[in-house]
Amino acid sequence: MENYLHLFKAVIVIVVLYLLAIMMRRRGALTENHSLVLARIVTDLCLPAVVFVSLAGQTIRPDQLAPSFLMFGLELGCIVLAWVISMALGFSRVQQGAIVFCAAFGSSTFLGYSIIMEMFPRQSQAMTEAVLISEIGVGYPIFILGPVLAMYFGTEKSDFREAWKSSLAFFKSPVFFALLLGLFWGVFKLPGRENAFLAPFFQVCSVLASALTPIAILSVGLMFKIPDVRNILVSLGIVILLKLLFKPVVAGLCASALRFPDLWREVLVLLAGMPPAVLGVVFLRRYGGEASLASALLLAASLVSTFTLLAVFRFVG
Numbered sequence: 001m002e003n004y005l006h007l008f009k010a011v012i013v014i015v016v017l018y019l020l021a022i023m024m025r026r027r028g029a030l031t032e033n034h035s036l037v038l039a040r041i042v043t044d045l046c047l048p049a050v051v052f053v054s055l056a057g058q059t060i061r062p063d064q065l066a067p068s069f070l071m072f073g074l075e076l077g078c079i080v081l082a083w084v085i086s087m088a089l090g091f092s093r094v095q096q097g098a099i100v101f102c103a104a105f106g107s108s109t110f111l112g113y114s115i116i117m118e119m120f121p122r123q124s125q126a127m128t129e130a131v132l133i134s135e136i137g138v139g140y141p142i143f144i145l146g147p148v149l150a151m152y153f154g155t156e157k158s159d160f161r162e163a164w165k166s167s168l169a170f171f172k173s174p175v176f177f178a179l180l181l182g183l184f185w186g187v188f189k190l191p192g193r194e195n196a197f198l199a200p201f202f203q204v205c206s207v208l209a210s211a212l213t214p215i216a217i218l219s220v221g222l223m224f225k226i227p228d229v230r231n232i233l234v235s236l237g238i239v240i241l242l243k244l245l246f247k248p249v250v251a252g253l254c255a256s257a258l259r260f261p262d263l264w265r266e267v268l269v270l271l272a273g274m275p276p277a278v279l280g281v282v283f284l285r286r287y288g289g290e291a292s293l294a295s296a297l298l299l300a301a302s303l304v305s306t307f308t309l310l311a312v313f314r315f316v317g
Contacts (some may be wrong), residue, residue, distance in 0.1 A: 021221025055182025071137030097153025252316025
């Protein structure tokens, strides 16, 4: 019950930040274009800092990767289910792409890290597990499979070499290098913030990490537009069923069957229940897919996830 209350408080914090972003956009203090700048700050500064400080002080055991592989398997399952259901209901191929991306890949970094940081402020192991699940179980699949799927479901002609080049972009990103550096730091038990010379560096990383939640939510909130639900009702139903309900419930049940520690199960359920990832819209736009439908599904599912996340966590969290 205590963790449920912590989650409720975390969701309230996220909602308030969303509303502040919308209010500032309405007043003209910030515009939708500012969201791109804020998103770049998150991906190039805040996220790498979170990943590094979460891993640098930890020694990762092989069994800690089990939730990451479970998340990866669930994403593959959701890709197949969304694809089959959308085909059976007669959606066009470009529409199938939007549904597949929104039903499979979640916003485990932009929103997921924010939720975990608010819910488990004094449990470093929670953030460590969240980083492993997010980067290995979600980051690798969407960056590697994303361009290939987007090319298939898109309308623009692209060769395999271009899709493969986009797939490799993750391995050149600051987040990936922060992941490697954090794992290296933890494995070799290098000195941390207790070292007088390294303390300022870790302090800078901590400051950037603490800025993740407000900057990330403001970035997403500035892009918010109320979608016309009547035009996306069936496709939204598929996304809610698979992404917001099926995926986190199955994640929780599998975690219990595999006897994961309670903390791992809770983090896994939370990340599995996140709304669709923004990056899916980016890939679809890049390869001529139905990005407008994906954007509408993303925003509508984000609203619904405020309620489904609390309900699912109460059931299997």
